Amino acid sequence: xxxxxxxxxxxxxxxxxxxxxxxxxxxxxxxxxxxxxxxxxxxxxxxxxxxxxxxxxxxxxxxxxxxxxxxxxxxxxxxxxxxxxxxxxxxxxxxxxxxxxxxxxxxxxxxxxxxxxxxxxxxxxxxxxxxxxxxxxxxxxxxxxxxxxxxxxxxxxxxxxxxxxxxxxxxxxxxxxxxxxxxxxxxxxxxxxxxxxxxxxxxxxxxxxxxx
Numbered sequence: 001x002x003x004x005x006x007x008x009x010x011x012x013x014x015x016x017x018x019x020x021x022x023x024x025x026x027x028x029x030x031x032x033x034x035x036x037x038x039x040x041x042x043x044x045x046x047x048x049x050x051x052x053x054x055x056x057x058x059x060x061x062x063x064x065x066x067x068x069x070x071x072x073x074x075x076x077x078x079x080x081x082x083x084x085x086x087x088x089x090x091x092x093x094x095x096x097x098x099x100x101x102x103x104x105x106x107x108x109x110x111x112x113x114x115x116x117x118x119x120x121x122x123x124x125x126x127x128x129x130x131x132x133x134x135x136x137x138x139x140x141x142x143x144x145x146x147x148x149x150x151x152x153x154x155x156x157x158x159x160x161x162x163x164x165x166x167x168x169x170x171x172x173x174x175x176x177x178x179x180x181x182x183x184x185x186x187x188x189x190x191x192x193x194x195x196x197x198x199x200x201x202x203x204x205x206x207x208x209x210x211x212x
């Protein structure tokens with residue numbers, strides 16, 4: 001039901017200030033729900049902190065008329081750190097160690113690629129690399145150990161959203177004319193990012209209650 005309402009609203013109001021207010025209201029409501037109904041454990045606390053940080057990040061990227069990407073991206077790194085820690089808490093023993101090592105290696109690799117790609121220290125790209133390593137690792141190990149299906153599905157939709165965010169920002173670094181597939185995705189006349197993002201936040205908020 002929530003997914004249908006999100007998609008319907010985005011079809012009627014794909015852009016504009018009303019759309020941005022709706023989007024941010026949804027994020028705040030997810031945080032408020034998690035605050036009131038979260039599981040009273042470390043797992044519930046980490047989920048609540050992640051959703052609180054999401055509300056903070058989207059304040060800079062969605063609520064403000066002129067988005068502030070650097071503080072927004074920095075807070076989104078914190079969001080993914082809380083989600084990664086939550087997944088580590090779900091895991092046990094050897095798998096937890098392997099997860100931590102994979103995250104560290106992927107983070108280091110993507111940071112090196114980002115530095116080489118820009119031939120310098122582009123702060124936004126470096127934050128994006130750290131963010132991507134956390135998100136990709138969390139989604140991968142979430143499906144490897146699906147102990148909380150709502151969490152795993154929510155993180156997967158989160159990744160779907162960010163794939164389109166990356167496409168939307170690709171023109172800053174690439175000539176889309178040389179990449180027909182990226183150009184096609186970039187020209188989609190629909191807010192695909194929020195079609196993924198809204199439901200992802202709803203599922204993640206529901207996952208904080210400790211119930212499947």
